[in-house]
Amino acid sequence: MSIVFACAASHAPGITAWTEAAPKEQADKIIGSYHKLQAMLDATKPDALLAISVEHWANFFLNQMPTFCIGRADHYDGPVEEWLRISKSRIPGDGQLSAELLDGCLEAGFDLSFSDELLFDHATMLPIHFLTPRMDIPVVPLILNTLTPPMPSPKRCYALGRVLGETLEKHSKRIAIVATGGLSHWPGEAKHGKINIPFDKRFLDILTTGDRSQLAGYTHEEINVEAGSGGHEIRTWITLAGALPDWKATLLAYEPVAPWATGCGLVTFSRS
Amino acid sequence: MSLYQLQKLIYHVNRDEAQRERYRQNPAEFIKGYDLTEQEAAAALNVDVRTLYTLGVHSLLLRPFTLLHKVSNEDYAKALAGLE
Numbered sequence: 001m002s003i004v005f006a007c008a009a010s011h012a013p014g015i016t017a018w019t020e021a022a023p024k025e026q027a028d029k030i031i032g033s034y035h036k037l038q039a040m041l042d043a044t045k046p047d048a049l050l051a052i053s054v055e056h057w058a059n060f061f062l063n064q065m066p067t068f069c070i071g072r073a074d075h076y077d078g079p080v081e082e083w084l085r086i087s088k089s090r091i092p093g094d095g096q097l098s099a100e101l102l103d104g105c106l107e108a109g110f111d112l113s114f115s116d117e118l119l120f121d122h123a124t125m126l127p128i129h130f131l132t133p134r135m136d137i138p139v140v141p142l143i144l145n146t147l148t149p150p151m152p153s154p155k156r157c158y159a160l161g162r163v164l165g166e167t168l169e170k171h172s173k174r175i176a177i178v179a180t181g182g183l184s185h186w187p188g189e190a191k192h193g194k195i196n197i198p199f200d201k202r203f204l205d206i207l208t209t210g211d212r213s214q215l216a217g218y219t220h221e222e223i224n225v226e227a228g229s230g231g232h233e234i235r236t237w238i239t240l241a242g243a244l245p246d247w248k249a250t251l252l253a254y255e256p257v258a259p260w261a262t263g264c265g266l267v268t269f270s271r272s
Numbered sequence: 273m274s275l276y277q278l279q280k281l282i283y284h285v286n287r288d289e290a291q292r293e294r295y296r297q298n299p300a301e302f303i304k305g306y307d308l309t310e311q312e313a314a315a316a317l318n319v320d321v322r323t324l325y326t327l328g329v330h331s332l333l334l335r336p337f338t339l340l341h342k343v344s345n346e347d348y349a350k351a352l353a354g355l356e
Contacts, residue, residue: 018345056332061283062276080287083339119287147332188331190355192348229331259345 002169004044005176006244006269007037008207008237010183011126014260016085021259033253033266034130040268041131046176048094048138049131050101050168051124052236053180054146058121066113067152068160070105071141072098078120086129091120094138097173101140104167110160118143123233127180137176144239146181146232151220157235158216161242168243179240181233183254183263189229195256199226200263203234207267208249212241230262240269248272275328277306281316282333286340319343321351 010030019027041049058080060066073093079086098114105112120128124141132139142164145151152160168175183203184196206214215238223231241249247269254265281303284291295302303313315323319341324334338348 021345057283057330057336058287061280081336081339121287148330186331188335188348190325190352192331192335192352 002171002175003165003177003244004046004174005041006178006240006247007041007267008179008240009034009037009127009266010262010264011123011180012185012257012260012262012264013081013084013122013126014257014262015264016126016129017081017083018259022257026255026257029253029255030257030264030266031130036252037266037268038131038133041176044176045174046137047173048097048140049128049176049178050140050142050164051128051178051180052142052144052239053124054233054236055143056121056123056147058119058123059115059143060145062148065145065148066143067145068110069113069115069118069143070098070102071116071118071143072102072114073116073118076118076120076139076141079125080119080121084122084125086122086125089135091128091135092138094140097138097171098140100171101164101167105160105163108163110163123180127178131178144235146235149220151232152235153220154218154223154235154238155216157239158213158242161239162245164239165243165245177240177243179236181236182227182231183234183265184227185230185262186228187230187261191228193258193261194228195258195261195263196226196228196231197256197263199231200254200256200265204251204254204265204267207237207241208251212245212249215241237267244269246272274307274309274312277308278312278316278324278327279329279333281306281308282329282337286333286336292340321348322355325352325355
């Protein structure tokens with residue numbers, strides 16, 4: 001069929017782990033927007049969900065850190081974190097779709113790593129907990145190294161997105177996509193709690209109203225300084241933007257949630 | 273390579289349920305499996321947030337490790353106060 005749904009959303013663990021620490025209005029806005037996304041996704045009846053996600057030391061260490069890794073398993077377990085307040089589940093995968101995406105990427109010059117065994121941490125688990133609460137839609141995880149340098153450049157992520165989009169638009173299945181991460185945050189650092197609202201707003205503005213190809217122009221240094229170590233996760237959003245060059249992006253919510261130490265954004269995409 | 277070993281210890285405890293269980297049963301014994309300096313071993317055993325941070329443990333290893341030890345957001349922030 002093709003791509004039937006796409007969204008991008010922050011995955012701050014505080015959303016579930018310490019929900020009540022946030023001002024109620026902000027928590028309601030973020031969680032309510034997640035529920036809206038779930039209803040939209042449900043309405044499109046997807047066969048599978050591509051989760052463009054990030055590494056958080058759940059699967060890889062410094063002995064082996066893939067830049068891009070696609071999961072090819074028939075199921076995944078998560079969350080890794082005991083404290084996330086999301087029940088442990090076994091989430092179905094779609095190994096066949098993963099293999100086809102992998103082939104498509106290799107053919108187009110993107111040499112992804114692959115893994116038949118991945119654990120999900122909050123980066124993937126939190127969005128799918130909200131988007132597919134019954135955990136019944138097969139997930140294909142694509143894990144980006146946004147954790148430790150060197151990381152893929154935004155330009156490369158955008159180009160990978162283009163290949164993913166072209167491959168999925170030709171696919172016989174109905175595919176949903178979620179990009180997860182960001183926006184600005186400095187998790188676990190001495191600067192933990194800092195949020196760069198102007199950076200986040202500019203990023204969202206380009207995504208929703210500007211020339212989206214500009215997102216490929218962000219540099220590692222700019223993201224590192226302005227959006228923090230956690231801000232590198234916007235590469236997942238940039239990958240998604242590359243996949244959907246002609247789709248309209250609509251902001252559902254942006255809240256700089258201090259107790260969650262993250263500029264939290266949720267955006268939905270629709271065909272224009 | 274010592275920081276590498278220290279981070280690997282934390283990585284194993286954070287992500288792997290079986291290893292976490294072994295760690296919880298006897299942290300001192302578990303830590304012996306890693307090639308650590310005395311300072312690193314003591315910091316890991318005492319969950320000394322500030323020392324682990326200044327030794328260079330990645331923040332996304334350190335914060336989940338301290339959450340397993342029920343270190344609150346407030347106490348974590350206090351431990352890092354004044355650092356850049």
